[in-house]
Amino acid sequence: MxxxxxxxxxxxxxxxxxxxxxxxxxxxxxxxxxxxxxxxxxRYTSYPTADRFKDLGAARAGSDAGSEPKPWDALQDIQNLSLYVHIPFCRSLCYFCACNKVITQQYGLASSYLDRVLSEAQWYRQKTARAPVTQLHLGGGTPTYLNDGDLTRLVKGLGEIFALSSGDDVEYSVEADPRVLELETLDTLRELGFNRLSMGIQDFNPEVQRAINRICSPKQVRALTEAARERGFGSISYDLIYGLPGQDVASLERTIDTVVGLAPDRIALYHYAHLPHRFKAQRLISSDLIPPPQAKIDMQLAATKRLTEAGYRFLGMDHFARPEDPLSRAAESGNLARNFQGYTLMPADALVGLGASAISYSRDGYWQNHHGQKEYATAIAERGEAIWRGWQMDxxxxxxxxxxxxxxxxxxxxxxxxxxxxxxxxxxxxxxxxxxxxxxxxxxxxxxxxxxxxxxxxxxxxxxxxxxxxxxxxxxxxxxxxxxxxx
Ligand code: SF4
The missing domain is CATH 1.10.10.920 (Arc Repressor Mutant, subunit A)
Structure with missing residues (x-):
């Protein structure tokens, strides 16, 4: 090419x-x-990167004595706060997935997990000094695995602990799986103040969808996109992946053309990293179907060409946005910032991440929760927090x-x-x-x-x-x- x-x-x-x-x-x-x-x-979603993080057990143990500096001490001084909640549950397994997730049909697991998340939030109540929350992000897993009652319980519960702000000058975003998102849930999310919706599309090619066990039609996505717009979601974002099993340049171009026709405000175009030795789900993908490196390069070039010709602006780090989107305008005016969810308009002084594997930061460093459900649950029951590892910055x-x-x-x-x-x-x-x-x-x-x-x-x-x-x-x-x- x-x-x-x-x-x-x-x-x-x-x-x-x-x-x-x-x-x-x-x-x-x-x-x-x-x-x-x-x-x-x-990928530098943090610096130092998370693989440098060290066990923070000693800092935690010294928390009463106040002998060791802890990165969460700086929460006392913040002027505003971001919240992230990790909801790890999904109904079925996508074979490409590298996320921390739990595939289950037992809804009770999600409900009791939510109890623990709200209990963990209490641990931060005094530490964040009621700083206004300017960003709330629900990620997963599949946040909309939670039923509407539990989504409401989560946000109302957080509202009793933190100073949740309202209105469209705050960013409340949710990751959604279009295969399982109901219109009623969109209503609930909007009523709860969410104004940004991110949908995992990956690829519309049926063969690729079969190879990754994630079947979703453009019709479903179109209906949800239109419904979200009607309900006042100000920004709709799609995630796409190139380098998936069975993908080639022509099929990816067809997917891009369909996506452009649906006109999301933002697009993230990620590269698929096939690491079956690290991620068990990926062992369900035949390595023979993975495009060779040169084909991936051709795909990236072709997708980028299609997107930029369609008017999307490349922001960097896999992200595209329409020129009129606030992210594009922020890039123009030098006001773009970055956090664990990617580019953002409103970086807060600190992020509190709740739930298994969630990462938090303050000006003094990072701290991350235990990954496993069992370790997370035990830690919350015993200590009220589930901090595992982190980094105190010099x-x-x-x-x-x-x-x-x-x-x-x-x-x-x-x-x-x-x-x-x-x-x-x-x-x-x-x-x-x-x-x-x-x-x-x-x-x-x-x-x-x-x-x-x-x-x-x-x-x-x-x-x-x-x-x-x-x-x-x-x-x-x-x-x-x-x-x-x-x-
Ligand atoms: S890709 Fe998303 S929906 Fe699929 S298994 Fe992973 S976290 Fe769940």
Whole structure:
């Protein structure tokens, strides 16, 4: 496949400090370039990445004595808060799935899990000082596995503990499985204040759907999309995956054309990482059906071409949005932020994650709950919280976290601002990191001026690789093999 241009930003002066978009130079994306950067790399939903987290048992044990610093101590000082609730239950198994989920038809398990989530929320009641909640996200699993009564019980229960804000200047989002989402549930979600809906589509090709055990027609998705719009959901997002078993360029293009016809506001186009040694469900997929690496590259190029020609703007890190969508506008004005759910408009000072495997953060670090249902339930019963592991950040972590977020969200780093924060010359502090960037600069992924590092249009595809150059922990000896491939 020939190189295509993915540039959709106007040409700007890379040295201008007001420039929030990358220059259009270097927008060509070739199979050779994609292949060069396709290897394993962290996704940087956090820095340091979750595989660095350490058991926080000692910090927890010292919590009464106050002897050890704990990342959740900083919750006392926050001005606003994000909440995430992990609902791990699903009715059937999708074979590609790498999520922390429980496949069950026993609804009682979900109901008692909800009791534990609300009990865990109580543990945070005093710690968050009733800071207003500006974001609430239900993820899974399948959050709409919960019946309408339990969805209401969850949100009302959270409202008794936290200062839930209302109105459309807050982001309340829910991940939905279109195969099992009822119109009545959309009514309930809207009444509870949800204004963003994200649907897992993956692919519309029936053969691919059979291979991943996830059958869902465009008709179902269309009906739900229209119903959600009628009910006032302000943003509808679809998740798509390329590299699935049985997919090829032509079938993916047909899926993209159908998706474009349904006109979601946002699209996430993820790469399927086939790791059957890590994820048991994936052993149900025949490896023979997995497209070879070159075919995946061709799919990514073809899907991107289709989406950008249809008017979607590529934001970076797998995400596309219509130009009029607030995320696109935030990207234009340099106000995009990022959290565990991807790009966001409203980063809060802290995130409290509730439920099994949920991750929380504050300015001082991260903490994650136990994964397993049994461990989670036991911990909540014994201690009221289920914290397993995490990371207390030092000053170097903070600066690198800031730098990585600047590059991923604003596609630019102001070196003078970095120096103000560091109290040291940028080139000296990051001497080794800048050396690692040299090949990426030579490939046109970013430009360096005296004032800035600027990600090019081409470089937006390789934000993970650019960020990795600044990941001190990665270069202290981790094996890259544990991360998913970029392609
Ligand atoms: S992909 Fe979603 S619905 Fe399917 S098993 Fe995984 S979490 Fe459940």
């Amino acid at each position: 020939a190189a295509i241009s993915i540039g959709n930003s106007a040409s700007r002066d890379a040295s201008s400090s007001n420039n929030v978009l990358p220059p259009s130079a270097g927008g060509e994306l070739s199979p050779e370039l994609l292949a060069r950067y396709a290897g394993p790399c962290p 000053s170097d972590d903070r600066e690198r976290q800031w730098l990585i977020m600047e590059l991923m969200c604003h596609l630019r780093l102001d070196k003078r601002e970095a120096e103000r924060r560091l109290g040291a010359p940028f080139a000296k502090y990051f001497a080794e990191d800048l050396l690692r960037l040299e090949p990426l600069k030579a490939d046109g992924l970013l430009l360096e001026t005296p004032e800035n590092l600027v990600v090019t249009d081409r470089g937006r595809w390789f934000l993970r690789n650019i960020a990795a150059a600044f990941d001190r922990h990665l270069h202290l000896g981790a094996s890259a093999a544990q991360y998913s491939r970029v392609l």
